[in-house]
Structures are given as structure tokens and as C-alpha cells.
Amino acid sequence: MRIWKAGGPDDGTVHCLGNGRICAYGLGPNLFQVFGPPYSTPAFHGLELEAQPGWEVRVMREPGTAVYNHAVAAGGSEFAAMTEFADAELPAIVRRVQTNTPLRFVVRFAEKVTALDFSSRFADAAGAALLIAESGRFVYMDYPFPVAIHQAVLWRGDATGRIVEAGDDGDGGVIEITCAPGTSELLFVGGPQYPECIEAAEKTAATAFEQMLARTRQDWTVFSRHHASLADGLPDGARLNDAADAVAIAIRTQQGVEGAVLAGYPYHLGYVRDQYGVARGLLALQHNDEARRLLEFYWNVWQRHGMVRNAQGIGADGIFHIHENDDVEITGYLILKTFDYADRTGDSAFVSQVFPMLEWAFEAQKRHLLDGMLPFNGDETYIAGGILPRSTLNDGSAEATMLFLDTGERLVEWAENTSRWPGHRIDENRERLAEVRSAFRRNFWRDGRLITNNPERRKAGEMPRFRHGVCEASNPMRFGWTERTATGRYMHPAALAEGLRLPEADATVYTLQSVSLTPIYFGSPLLKPRELAPVVDEILDSFERTGALPSRPDMNVSVGYDYGLVLYASAELRNAKGALVYDKMMDVIDAMGTWSEYYRDHKPAGTRCRPWESAINIEAALHWARRGQS
Numbered sequence: 001m002r003i004w005k006a007g008g009p010d011d012g013t014v015h016c017l018g019n020g021r022i023c024a025y026g027l028g029p030n031l032f033q034v035f036g037p038p039y040s041t042p043a044f045h046g047l048e049l050e051a052q053p054g055w056e057v058r059v060m061r062e063p064g065t066a067v068y069n070h071a072v073a074a075g076g077s078e079f080a081a082m083t084e085f086a087d088a089e090l091p092a093i094v095r096r097v098q099t100n101t102p103l104r105f106v107v108r109f110a111e112k113v114t115a116l117d118f119s120s121r122f123a124d125a126a127g128a129a130l131l132i133a134e135s136g137r138f139v140y141m142d143y144p145f146p147v148a149i150h151q152a153v154l155w156r157g158d159a160t161g162r163i164v165e166a167g168d169d170g171d172g173g174v175i176e177i178t179c180a181p182g183t184s185e186l187l188f189v190g191g192p193q194y195p196e197c198i199e200a201a202e203k204t205a206a207t208a209f210e211q212m213l214a215r216t217r218q219d220w221t222v223f224s225r226h227h228a229s230l231a232d233g234l235p236d237g238a239r240l241n242d243a244a245d246a247v248a249i250a251i252r253t254q255q256g257v258e259g260a261v262l263a264g265y266p267y268h269l270g271y272v273r274d275q276y277g278v279a280r281g282l283l284a285l286q287h288n289d290e291a292r293r294l295l296e297f298y299w300n301v302w303q304r305h306g307m308v309r310n311a312q313g314i315g316a317d318g319i320f321h322i323h324e325n326d327d328v329e330i331t332g333y334l335i336l337k338t339f340d341y342a343d344r345t346g347d348s349a350f351v352s353q354v355f356p357m358l359e360w361a362f363e364a365q366k367r368h369l370l371d372g373m374l375p376f377n378g379d380e381t382y383i384a385g386g387i388l389p390r391s392t393l394n395d396g397s398a399e400a401t402m403l404f405l406d407t408g409e410r411l412v413e414w415a416e417n418t419s420r421w422p423g424h425r426i427d428e429n430r431e432r433l434a435e436v437r438s439a440f441r442r443n444f445w446r447d448g449r450l451i452t453n454n455p456e457r458r459k460a461g462e463m464p465r466f467r468h469g470v471c472e473a474s475n476p477m478r479f480g481w482t483e484r485t486a487t488g489r490y491m492h493p494a495a496l497a498e499g500l501r502l503p504e505a506d507a508t509v510y511t512l513q514s515v516s517l518t519p520i521y522f523g524s525p526l527l528k529p530r531e532l533a534p535v536v537d538e539i540l541d542s543f544e545r546t547g548a549l550p551s552r553p554d555m556n557v558s559v560g561y562d563y564g565l566v567l568y569a570s571a572e573l574r575n576a577k578g579a580l581v582y583d584k585m586m587d588v589i590d591a592m593g594t595w596s597e598y599y600r601d602h603k604p605a606g607t608r609c610r611p612w613e614s615a616i617n618i619e620a621a622l623h624w625a626r627r628g629q630s
Helices: 194-205 209-224 237-253 272-284 288-305 330-345 348-366 398-417 423-444 455-459 493-497 513-522 529-546 562-573 578-587 611-628
Strands: 002-005 015-018 023-027 030-035 045-049 055-061 068-074 077-086 092-099 103-109 113-117 127-133 138-140 149-164 174-190 466-470 479-484 557-559 598-600
Touching (some): 023 077, 092 209, 113 149, 127 194, 149 194, 174 194, 209 237, 237 272, 237 611, 272 288, 272 330, 272 611, 288 330, 330 348, 330 398, 398 423, 479 493, 513 529, 513 562, 529 562, 529 578, 562 578, 562 611
Antiparallel strands (some): 002 055, 015 023, 023 030, 030 045, 045 103, 055 068, 068 077, 077 092, 092 174, 103 174, 113 127, 127 149, 466 479, 557 598
């Protein structure tokens, strides 16, 4: 349960409603984004409760479902209740309001959105409005949705509403809805095209609330039986079962019908790296079908376009978020999570089916090898979060290189065993992989620990003249094509035109906690767990002394899955001090049961309700409970 108070302060806990077609993110009683279908559309409106000072709302999720109940109270006395969910069959977000006193809601929408009074169109509703967002609204950054988007807002029962046009301040207009004492229902129905929206709205308006709620609960019951009792008999089993349930529900609400999972409310795209951890989490939660659908999404993208990029549109074909060096790291994750799925489920036929994509992913990386090293992908979590400077992108990356080696060797072995490649190709690739393997320790092993980056790669060949990604000089950030300057820095054309200058990047070598732990998490044969044990001991000893778990020793910020990586390593090494990390990790779960993108001093400092961090952490928690304490 989480408590929201009018006027705050509020802890910012977010919950998600979604059925793969329409999605909404909630902040207490407010929906700050409503979007879809498909999931890669921009959010152009939200719902706000006009709460009075002193009001508080208790938000509770029904176990095993994404059905949320809100109790509205003032002075300790409850006067209204709300139930909301995404319908199991229609692209509709449904909210029932039962109140003893009038409640006012505002549907606030952005500029370039037209609101039309469609009250006369739906005999089963007291009122309705059609919202039309102009084509070209951005899904993320400067990636436009190519056509106009339609959504219907309907109200029925004891509710009245009116459209208020936009004012001169440039903001969008609003729909004011008043729920009189009694029972009202608010319905948000998606398109995206006009015919789809109208037909779905007609079906929604004609369906009783009780019918939608019953079928939605039943749909969630079928889904949740896979993870319902995972932790029975394990230490802290009740709390683990609750956490597993919350994470499974959060992931499913953010998984589009096309298979990809949103990276959170700012990121309406399917990110390859994020969904490696999500796929592992789904497998750990025994949701194998959802894990396969996630992988099938990328297979379908690759079949249409012959490539996969850092992130791609979910149900919005042709939208690609292209970052620096997209041929590396994410390509390794594609191969790794495919074999993870096959290993867990025994579905080797799936590997055979998607083999052409895996083959492409392997070959794409080879072009970037210099002195046995691959560079970083530009949207790498540490770089995106400012933990690792963007100037290191062309350095050797221990993680990307390790992924290439581990997945490449697995792929070559599979190709040989299934006779997919001729003998000379097997031999050539084994020789290439052996060269990289023999150089790995020289490149990335320093004083008994794994370093994150190796600046020597910059000297091993000419760096690319152009990159698509983030300008190193711009503040605020500029994204797009960049060009290498005489000092080896990459700058946006606008920064070049402004005459901005940057000195040569330094050659600092970083040792990030997460990277030191990834060989254990990946199950990499490159480094034996006992070789990494001293690093894990050091992390746990420091945490015991200081209570801090930073991704970089000189910072107070950690990526949200650092807890999980440390805990997973502790379980593998059977280090009893992992119990300290387990307790902290479970303590920082928010009121809706999920983890955040980043933490600062163990306080959420990034996107909430995150599938990737939550999936890694719950897998680690289950792994610790089963193995770490045995």
C-alpha cells in the first residue's frame, strides 16, 4: 500500500496499468500518462484529481493483479473509493468512482491536441470526448509518430463533463469531469486510428463495469499462478512472494502485445539491453511464454529491417533510437538472452528459428574489434547515468568484449553441432575468438580485478569520423549526428558552428562495481568466481562498514540493479555478508513493490517502476534465498 497526500510531500511511487495495447502510469490517484495502442505512441493527456488540502489517498493493488483500489479520506474519515484497471479484452483504462461527496477530475491534454464533444455518439455513456493528437508528436526525443492518434474519454453513471478549450498561454485544454455522490465510471479508450478508436469505445461503453472487472481479474489469475508460490518454503518466503508478484505484474503491464517491454514512463521504446535483464527475470518468475514473446519481438524487427538498434518502436515499425556503437554490446545481449531462454526451457528449436539474427549479431561485432577489444554502446547505463564519462565510448569495454567472446563461442559451437556453418567458417571464427580471448586479461585484468574501460583501444586504429548519439560539448544535451574533432571529441554540428572546443579526453581507467560482477552474473567462463571473490569481499566489507553501495567509489550514485548483481555474486560465492545487501535491497523496494533506475544514498533517483532493475533484483533475491544461505 502507498499513501498519497494532497499537496505532498510524496515519495513519488509509480504504478502501471496496462494490457499490452493501452497503458497508463499512475502517481497516487492521478494518471500522469495515458497512451496506446500501440505502446510506442506519445502520451498526450492524463487524469488529475482536484484534491483538497488534507485529503489523502491510500492506494492498494489486489494481489496477483494490476487492479488498484483507492480509498480517499479526510480527517481520518473515508468518503470515496475508486477501482481502476486496464481491461483484459479492450484497449481501455477503466476507473469506477464511488463517493459521498462530489469529486472533480481534470483530463489535461497537450497543445496540438483537439478535443471534440462526442457525447451524442455513445448511447451507453453520459458524455464523451474524442481527443485527436496531430501527427508528428514525439514518442521519445525527436522520433515522431507518423500519423494522428485518437483516444476517447467517456464518463457514465453520476458524472458530468465539459470540454474547456486551450487558453492563450499555449497549454492544451482540459476536460472537467464531476462525479456526483453515487457511482461514476471514467473510461479511456485507445485507437490509434479513428475507426479503431470509435469501435473500441462503442464496445467499452456497452460493457458493464462488473463484466470488465471480472474478466480482468480472471486474466490476471491465469497469469499469476506461474509465480504465485515461488518462494514457499524459502527464508523470508512471504516477503519474497510479495516482491515476485509485484515485479511480475509491473513487467506484464509494460509488455506490449508485440512482445517488447517498456523501459519506463520516459522511454516508450523497446531497449535491447534492458530486456536482457527483463528476460532473465521473466524466466526466474516462470513466465517462459512472456520471455519468448520478448525475444520474438526482436526477431520480427530483424526480419523486417535486417538490423536491431539500441531501442525500437513497439508497434510503431521503423522507429529506431540509434546510439553510438550500436553494433556492439546490445548484439551480444541478443545472443545471450536467446541461449538463456533455450537453456531454461529446452526450446532449442527457437534458436534454430532465429539463428540468422544471431549470426548477424555476431558478425556485426567483429568489425569493431581493435587489439582484441570492442567499444561501449552509447546508451550503456553507466554512461547514460553519468557514472562513466561519454569520452570513454571508444575505449575498450570489458563488458562488451566479454559478451562477444562468451556468446560467440556458444554460437560457433551451436553452428558446428547443427551443421549450420561449413568447417572453414567454424575454424576461422574459433581462431578469431581465440585471439580475443588470449588478449582479454592483458586488456582488462589489472591487479586482480576487472577494469571497466581500456583507453589503449583509441590508439589501436582510427576512430570513426561520425557517430550518431550525444554531443560531448552541449549543455543542454544535443542528440543526433556528431563529428570527431581534431582533439578526438564528438560534437553536434550546432556545437561545431558555435565554435565550442573540448580538449583531448584523458586516459582514466575506471573500475565500476557492476562490471566487476557481470562475469558471475553472465556465468562467463572467462574468469573463475574465485578470482572475483576478493572484489566481492571488498564490496561487502565496505558496505558493512559504511552502508554505501556506489557504482563508482567516488560517487554516491548506484544503478538500481547493483543491489542484485552484488547479491547474485554473494549467492554464487556463498558469502554470508550478502544477507546485508539482501536486507537493504528489500528495504528500498517502493510502496508498490518495484525498484528504481538509479539510487542516491539508497533513495530513488531515476525512473520508477522499472522492469529492468526490478527483474534483475528479484532474480537475485530468489537466487540468494535458494542458494546463498545453504
